[in-house]
Amino acid sequence: xxxxxxxxxxxxxxxxxxxxxxxxxxxxxxxxxxxxxxxxxxxxxxxxxxxxxxxxxxxxxxxxxxxxxxxxxxxxxxxxxxxxxxxxxxxxxxxxxxxxxxxxxxxxxxxxxxxxxxxxxxxxxxxxxxxxxxxxxxxxxxxxxxxxxxxxxxxxxxxxxxxxxxxxxxxxxxxxxxxxxxxxxxxxxxxxxxxxxxxxxxxxxxxxxxxxxxxxxxxxxxxxxxxxxxxxxxxxxxxxxxxxxxxxxxxxxxxxxxxxxxxxxxxxxxxxxxxxxxxxxxxxxxxxxxxxxxxxxxxxxxxxxxxxxxxxxxxxxxxxxxxxxxxxxxxxxxxxxxxxxxxxxxxxxxxxxxxxxxxxxxxxxxxxxxxxxxxxxxxxxxxxxxxxxxxxxxxxxxxxxxxxxxxxxxxxxxxxxxxxxxxxxxxxxxxxxxxxxxxxxxxxxxxxxxxxxxxxxxxxxxxxxxxxxxxxxxxxxxxxxxxxxxxx
Numbered sequence: 252x253x254x255x256x257x258x259x260x261x262x263x264x265x266x267x268x269x270x271x272x273x274x275x276x277x278x279x280x281x282x283x284x285x286x287x288x289x290x291x292x293x294x295x296x297x298x299x300x301x302x303x304x305x306x307x308x309x310x311x312x313x314x315x316x317x318x319x320x321x322x323x324x325x326x327x328x329x330x331x332x333x334x335x336x337x338x339x340x341x342x343x344x345x346x347x348x349x350x351x352x353x354x355x356x357x358x359x360x361x362x363x364x365x366x367x368x369x370x371x372x373x374x375x376x377x378x379x380x381x382x383x384x385x386x387x388x389x390x391x392x393x394x395x396x397x398x399x400x401x402x403x404x405x406x407x408x409x410x411x412x413x414x415x416x417x418x419x420x421x422x423x424x425x426x427x428x429x430x431x432x433x434x435x436x437x438x439x440x441x442x443x444x445x446x447x448x449x450x451x452x453x454x455x456x457x458x459x460x461x462x463x464x465x466x467x468x469x470x471x472x473x474x475x476x477x478x479x480x481x482x483x484x485x486x487x488x489x490x491x492x493x494x495x496x497x498x499x500x501x502x503x504x505x506x507x508x509x510x511x512x513x514x515x516x517x518x519x520x521x522x523x524x525x526x527x528x529x530x531x532x533x534x535x536x537x538x539x540x541x542x543x544x545x546x547x548x549x550x551x552x553x554x555x556x557x558x559x560x561x562x563x564x565x566x567x568x569x570x571x572x573x574x575x576x577x578x579x580x581x582x583x584x585x586x587x588x589x590x591x592x593x594x595x596x597x598x599x600x601x602x603x604x605x606x607x608x609x610x611x612x613x614x615x616x617x618x619x620x621x622x623x624x625x626x627x628x629x630x631x632x633x634x635x636x637x638x639x640x641x642x643x644x645x646x647x648x649x650x651x652x653x654x655x656x657x658x659x660x661x662x663x664x665x666x667x668x669x670x671x672x673x674x675x676x677x678x679x680x681x682x683x684x685x686x687x688x689x690x691x692x693x694x695x696x697x698x699x700x701x702x703x704x705x706x707x708x709x710x711x712x713x714x715x716x717x718x719x720x721x722x723x724x725x726x727x728x729x730x731x732x733x734x735x736x737x738x739x
Contacts (some may be wrong), residue, residue: 269478280432286317288347294318295722298428300368301415312374312411314425316345316365319350323359329437329462330361331705332426334453336444336468336690338419338598341371341588342463346486352693355702363433369417369448369594373425374409376593378402386527386576392625399592399629406593407634408528413686415636417597419472436581437462439705443690444468444663445598447654451671454648455641462650463713465545469668470661473643475610476603477626480662484544484649485615487551487661487688490553494726495561498589503728505561511568522598529580538572541621545578548618551661558580559730586595600630602638647676651713653704654679654698657687678710682718686726696720 266668284295302310321327335342338673341365351696353362366373379398381389406412426449430438439462447466454461470476495501495508501624514714520539527534547564550556556578562575575665583693604626614620656668665683682700684691691697700718707713 254537254659260595275308278666282317286343289319289350291344296318296429296432298425298432300425300428301438302374302411302413304421305423310411310413312368312427313372314366314368315343315372315581316363316429317346318363319346319353319357319362321359322359325359326361328435329439330435331364331441332363332365332431334365334426334432334440334442334446334449335367335370336442337370337595338367338445338448339370339460339592340445341366341589343371344589352698352701355699356492356705361433363429363438365429367422367594369597370529370591371421374411376406376414376591376594376597378406380589382529382580382589384535386534387523390536390539390542392541393541396628399596400632402434402593403596403633409421414597415601416635417594417600418636418638419449419452419598420639420642421636423449423456426453427457427460430457436460436676437461439465441465441692441701443465443692445470448472448474448661450614451645452642454650454652455644455646456654457630458649461650464648464650465655465692465704466506467703468663468689469656469671470663471645471671472602472668473606474603474667475606475612476599476608478610478612478614479618479667481615481618482612483664483666484548484551484661486664487557487616487659488547488615488617489561490601490659491551491557494522495729498729500731501561504681504729504731505565508561508564511565515543515564515568516540519725520734523570523572525576527576544577544618544621546575548579550578550581551659552657553581555727557659557688557729561596561729588601596629596633597636599626600633601636602642604630604635606643641682645674647674648678650678651704651710651714652679653701653716654681654724655687655691655701656681656683657691658683658685659687660689662689678714680704680714680716680718682721683722684724687721688722691721695724 266363281294281296283292286293297313297315299311300314302312305314333342335345368374369376426479437460440450440453448470450464450466451472454464492509495505510631520537522535522536524533524535550560559578567575609651654668654672656665668681687694692701700716704713704716
C-alpha cells in the first residue's frame, strides 16, 4: 500500500492450498545468482505451482525467490521470510533496500525474499509504468480507466491470465512450498504494509510452521482498503496541520495555512503548468481536486517529506505546483516501490471490495469518497477470486507477534494494529512509534527491536523486548526554504 494507486490508483476456494502433498515439492535447486544492489553473490530458487489448486493438471506458474545466505557457517535453522507490500510489490526488488535492516539477523539466519504470484518474476501482472506518462495523462481519470481496461484485457491473454487466482490465500500456500523446499521446519515472517495481511494469512494457514512474526504498518484482512484510505488519510493530514499550528516557527512562517489549503481546493479544477518531477520538462495539465488530494497524500507516508507540505501548499496557493508534485513523486519514483497493478487489483477486488458496503470508516471531510469510486469502477469488470470466510477472522496466535505502527501513518495507523493485537491475544505485542509514518522498521532503534524480538531464545523473552526507545524518535521540523542574500 506504499505506491500511488493508479489515480494517485467465482470459485469457492475454501481452504485451498492450506496443505501441500510432499511429492508436490521439488528438491531444493538453489543456484548462485546476483541481485542488483546487493554486493555479494546470493542464491535464487523457484517452485512450480498450479495456478488453480483445484486443477493440478492445468496451467502452472513458477514462483521465484531470492535467498541471502547467513554469514556464519553455523547458521540457525529458522530463516526470515520477507513479505512485500502493495499489494503488488516484488520481494526480490525490495531486497537491496531491506537487507541493511536485516544485517544482524543475516549473521546467523538466511533471509528469503519471495516474489508473490503476480509480482516480480512470478507470473507478473504488470500494467503500463505510469511514472513515464505526461502530467496531463496522469491527471485525466478517464484515460486512466481506459489504460486499466486495456491492461486487464492484455493480462487475460497471458497463459496464466485467469485473474481470479492471485489471492493472498493462494500466495501464502506458495510461500509454504518455498519453506518446504528449503527444509525449514519453522520460519520467522516479516511483513510490511500489505505484507502484514499476507503474514497474518500465512500464520492462519500454517501456524505450526511459524516461530515469530514481525508486522510493520498493519493492514488487517478485514480492512476495506478504499474506505479506510479516506478516513486515515484525512486524520494524518489534520495532524500535519495541527502540528504546524503548534510549532512556533511553522506557525509564524505559515499563519494562513488552513486558509491557503481551503482556497487551493476551491480553485479546482484549473489548468496549471508545472515541471514533470522525472523528466524535468514543463507541462500544462488540468489539476483536479482528486489530483491535489493524491499529491498531498503521498508525502504523508514519510514525516521527512510531510515536513515540506506546509511550504508546498503555500506555494501551490500562489500558483507554483512544482514542490507539491515533486514531493508526491518522491515516493513513487523509486523502482522498488513499483507495483504490479494487475496483481494489486486482483487482490483488492477479491478481498476488500466485497466488504466495502459494510465498512464503518467515514469519508474524510476533504478526501471524500474518490478512492472508493475508483476501486468500485475498476473492480466492476475485474475478475474476483474466491476468499474463504476464515481469511477475515484473526484467531489467537500460538507464536509471538510483534506489531509496529507509525503514529502519523496515513494508511495503516495504530487503530488497525490495536485491533489486530487484541485479536491475536496474549502472544501479541503492539509498539507505536508516535512520530513515524508508514513503515517504521528502518527508523531509529526499531531495527534493533525487531532483531532482539526475533533473536530471543524463547517466547517469553521475545514478548518482553524493550521498545521504549521508539518514544524518543522526533518528528522532523517543518521545512523552511533557504533564502540567500544578494551581494550588492
